[in-house]
Amino acid sequence: SQQGEEDPQALSIQEGENATMNCSYKTSINNLQWYRQNSGRGLVHLILIRSNEREKHSGRLRVTLDTSKKSSSLLITASRAADTASYFCATDNAGGTSYGKLTFGQGTILTVHP
Amino acid sequence: GAVVSQHPSWVICKSGTSVKIECRSLDFQATTMFWYRQFPKQSLMLMATSNEGSKATYEQGVEKDKFLINHASLTLSTLTVTSAHPEDSSFYICSTYRRAEKLFFGSGTQLSVL
Numbered sequence: 545s546q547q548g549e550e551d552p553q554a555l556s557i558q559e560g561e562n563a564t565m566n567c568s569y570k571t572s573i574n575n576l577q578w579y580r581q582n583s584g585r586g587l588v589h590l591i592l593i594r595s596n597e598r599e600k601h602s603g604r605l606r607v608t609l610d611t612s613k614k615s616s617s618l619l620i621t622a623s624r625a626a627d628t629a630s631y632f633c634a635t636d637n638a639g640g641t642s643y644g645k646l647t648f649g650q651g652t653i654l655t656v657h658p
Numbered sequence: 659g660a661v662v663s664q665h666p667s668w669v670i671c672k673s674g675t676s677v678k679i680e681c682r683s684l685d686f687q688a689t690t691m692f693w694y695r696q697f698p699k700q701s702l703m704l705m706a707t708s709n710e711g712s713k714a715t716y717e718q719g720v721e722k723d724k725f726l727i728n729h730a731s732l733t734l735s736t737l738t739v740t741s742a743h744p745e746d747s748s749f750y751i752c753s754t755y756r757r758a759e760k761l762f763f764g765s766g767t768q769l770s771v772l
Contacts, residue, residue: 577760584749648702650700
């Protein structure tokens, strides 16, 4: 079942601006991951943050995790038109019987205008 | 290069026919494969978890007799949509992991049932 809520559902910005997407979840997690999906295509893994981590960076990406609030955010700095895609958070839930069994959020559709 | 190969990328079939989707792990053994479904403009929903040599575990609400999963070898898992109907039209994607590393996703299969 889906446990992730993402907001906003859609985000439209100009090239060069920063984009922030938020994700909330309901159960305890081992880790939270962010994925990107171009229209009708497969998933690209962006970044993974473990439950004992609070912040992680990768290039123009910055992810935060607040386990007390059960929420995470993805910040894309200096956005480019090529960043246009759907972004999903996914949780690997603690206590699960299968490593790698993910629960995905609803996703944020990001449009970056040139 | 691709770590998980998924075929076909897209398939169009007539209502009532069966469609087989394959996911192969390249250069490693995938003891577990996850199968997800994504309807247009929606998130990914886990359908089932397959384990090599044993029966697949289906998520609540997924008909096991309609979505047949076979994981007969350590490098190949298949999903067969039997007696497909237009409401089965969706994007299907598999994922697995290698030695508890990050997950690897197939490129997905877009199924259109006429």
